[in-house]
Amino acid sequence: MDKKILEYIQSMQLLSLAMRDDEEVYIANVFYAFDEKNLALIFSSDEKSRHIKLAFLNPKLALSIAKEDKIAFLKGIQAKALFKEASKEQSEIYYKKFPFAKLHNAKIYALELTWAKFTDNTLMIGSKLEFQR
Numbered sequence: 001m002d003k004k005i006l007e008y009i010q011s012m013q014l015l016s017l018a019m020r021d022d023e024e025v026y027i028a029n030v031f032y033a034f035d036e037k038n039l040a041l042i043f044s045s046d047e048k049s050r051h052i053k054l055a056f057l058n059p060k061l062a063l064s065i066a067k068e069d070k071i072a073f074l075k076g077i078q079a080k081a082l083f084k085e086a087s088k089e090q091s092e093i094y095y096k097k098f099p100f101a102k103l104h105n106a107k108i109y110a111l112e113l114t115w116a117k118f119t120d121n122t123l124m125i126g127s128k129l130e131f132q133r
Contacts, residue, residue, distance in 0.1 A: 001113075010034050030043040040084075041111040072121055
């Protein structure tokens with residue numbers, strides 16, 4: 001994965017997650033930690049939440065990470081990922097970044113990146129970078 005994509009993912013902490021079943025689509029925002037070794041975004045959520053139920057039905061998800069309201073300064077990631085339960089190592093990564101999360105009765109999940117497109121309108125040339133697993 002390109003260094004610019006990695007740096008951007010590491011600099012952020014909130015993503016929008018989109019999932020679907022045969023009849024509906026749903027979106028949720030979650031805070032994440034990044035597992036660079038496995039190229040996975042780690043987050044916590046209640047296992048009874050709608051987005052987790054839908055993710056178990058269809059683990060191929062889409063996500064977006066972006067922050068800016070002026071088009072000339074826009075940086076963001078559009079990505080596809082595979083939803084999984086987090087490993088013990090990944091849970092530790094998440095709790096290191098968000099120690100207060102241990103107080104909540106939530107499970108830890110992972111989004112293994114399969115494809116990503118990074119847009120950086122602040123770059124003069126090559127404002128789009130792609131990653132494919």
